[in-house]
Amino acid sequence: xxxxxxxxxxxxxxxxxxxxxxxxxxxxxxxxxxxxxxxxxxxxxxxxxxxxxxxxxxxxxxxxxxxxxxxxxxxxxxxxxxxxxxxxxxxxxxxxxxxxxxxxxxxxxxxxxxxxxxxxxxxxxxxxxxxxxxxxxxxxxxxxxxxxxxxxxxxxxxxxxxxxxxxxxxxxxxxxxxxxxxxxxxxxxxxxxxxxxxxxxxxxxxxxxxxxxxxxxxxxxxxxxxxxxxxxxxxxxxxxxxxxxxxxxx
Amino acid sequence: xxxxxxxxxxxxxxxxxxxxxxxxxxxxxxxxxxxxxxxxxxxxxxxxxxxxxxxxxxxxxxxxxxxxxxxxxxxxxxxxxxxxxxxxxxxxxxxxxxxxxxxxxxxxxxxxxxxxxxxxxxxxxxxxxxxxxxxxxxxxxxxxxxxxxxxxxxxxxxxxxxxxxxxxxxxxxxxxxxxxxxxxxxxxxxxxxxxxxxxxxxxxxxxxxxxxxxxxxxxxxxxxxxxxxxxxxxxxxxxxxxxxxxxxxxxxxxxxxxxxxxxxxxxxxxxxxxxxxxxxxxxxxxxxxxxxxxxxxxxxxxxxxxxxxxxxx
Numbered sequence: 001x002x003x004x005x006x007x008x009x010x011x012x013x014x015x016x017x018x019x020x021x022x023x024x025x026x027x028x029x030x031x032x033x034x035x036x037x038x039x040x041x042x043x044x045x046x047x048x049x050x051x052x053x054x055x056x057x058x059x060x061x062x063x064x065x066x067x068x069x070x071x072x073x074x075x076x077x078x079x080x081x082x083x084x085x086x087x088x089x090x091x092x093x094x095x096x097x098x099x100x101x102x103x104x105x106x107x108x109x110x111x112x113x114x115x116x117x118x119x120x121x122x123x124x125x126x127x128x129x130x131x132x133x134x135x136x137x138x139x140x141x142x143x144x145x146x147x148x149x150x151x152x153x154x155x156x157x158x159x160x161x162x163x164x165x166x167x168x169x170x171x172x173x174x175x176x177x178x179x180x181x182x183x184x185x186x187x188x189x190x191x192x193x194x195x196x197x198x199x200x201x202x203x204x205x206x207x208x209x210x211x212x213x214x215x216x217x218x219x220x221x222x223x224x225x226x227x228x229x230x231x232x233x234x235x236x237x238x239x240x241x242x243x244x245x246x247x248x249x250x
Numbered sequence: 251x252x253x254x255x256x257x258x259x260x261x262x263x264x265x266x267x268x269x270x271x272x273x274x275x276x277x278x279x280x281x282x283x284x285x286x287x288x289x290x291x292x293x294x295x296x297x298x299x300x301x302x303x304x305x306x307x308x309x310x311x312x313x314x315x316x317x318x319x320x321x322x323x324x325x326x327x328x329x330x331x332x333x334x335x336x337x338x339x340x341x342x343x344x345x346x347x348x349x350x351x352x353x354x355x356x357x358x359x360x361x362x363x364x365x366x367x368x369x370x371x372x373x374x375x376x377x378x379x380x381x382x383x384x385x386x387x388x389x390x391x392x393x394x395x396x397x398x399x400x401x402x403x404x405x406x407x408x409x410x411x412x413x414x415x416x417x418x419x420x421x422x423x424x425x426x427x428x429x430x431x432x433x434x435x436x437x438x439x440x441x442x443x444x445x446x447x448x449x450x451x452x453x454x455x456x457x458x459x460x461x462x463x464x465x466x467x468x469x470x471x472x473x474x475x476x477x478x479x480x481x482x483x484x485x486x487x488x489x490x491x492x493x494x495x496x497x498x499x500x501x502x503x504x505x506x507x508x509x510x511x512x513x514x515x516x517x518x519x520x521x522x523x524x525x526x527x528x529x530x531x532x533x534x535x536x537x538x539x540x541x542x543x544x545x546x547x548x549x550x551x552x553x554x555x556x557x558x559x560x561x562x563x
Binding site: 053055074075076078079080084085086087091092093094095096100103104105107108110112113114115116117118119120122123162166 | 419423426437440442451452457
């Protein structure tokens, strides 16, 4: 980790008709780190994600990616620049096969995505790379399975393979272990650690043991603002954080 | 499913289409082909992109009137007149689509319906469309300057060739790199965005393709039936194409054609029953949707897949 900032927000604000979901959040994500956003329900974690990827427009404040202002960029453009997100519920294409899921992400690189006259065969050049990515997340042998039939943990693995296909510089993972059994959580944590090599990962996560295992740096949000920031050990001892989590207030 | 069986299936269908005018009344067969093409074009949007347009009659009808006018008043050769209608429908699709795709779901359907009503109004009001009577007495002319289309079978094969061209274009689009992105958008639009696709531009191209092929169907229809009428731009037509597509199976290549055949056949054979025909088609529609949600072709496909993969769907 070289400490250089790759993703930064400055005084980010999102108000929904009077309700302020995100209130002046300033974040700095270091290149090559795993940065976790945690906080109680309704703290604004997912809203921050939606702002970062422009799925929601920010009311105020700015977002910088590699030093460039992307506050007004379109969501698809942000993805093309290398800032790729996942979603809270697994984001797969259920009626496509596992291989096709990954291939959809790869095919943008061919530059033929608008070519409605080109045969399907022209996509076959991507199959080898797609298989490689599937194997990297432990889905070898499942290439031709229709995604809807995969168990939940496998769907999340497929989602990560699809995201990896874009070779993103920064991966934003929204609750990657939500709704998973114990065994799947362990597998996904291992997977995230593996894919984080040479990349930056920002994740929203409820499962604190996952955060402890993975995160280099943790930002705690509460009621739309940054409550604390530091390593897991630092923030977990912070009295304000304990109070926010346990809910005791004077 | 074994590829060889599929190939033979297609060959059999092709032959069936070629021989159709010897078996059934050619005008009936041509009407079926035109509406089958229309429904297939509609299916590119509903079945493969997940967009429910409720104004597709605008493209069918606008092209029917344009083609009819070009044949009757300008004396254009039939293939050029039909192409002109197709081009106009595609251009109309570009304008309507550019405005409608900003919304989704019911709003998209309502915007397309609104535009179609606009076209209907224009057709009723414009001096050259014949108002309530429509455009009558359209001459068929000679295809490519060689084949007189007044012979019903020649006309049928002309329509059949154009149908195959349009159908092939749709089939190719569905199975192209572009078609794969469309399916991704249908399956999970936010995810497609997060993979870097500007979904609006893909939807717009699909809309224009669908409108253009609908226009081809409309132009052919005016040519062979020798009239363009208000019923082609009426919203009933927009509803009928939804019915055909769902009945046959949306998101299947052959479904819309099967649906069109069924609806046109029902309308034809039940024509004697008067207004009962709508009641009966309505009942068939409800029964089909309740009994097999995937449509006729969709159910058959599921059945075939099950039997080939040994019980697993």
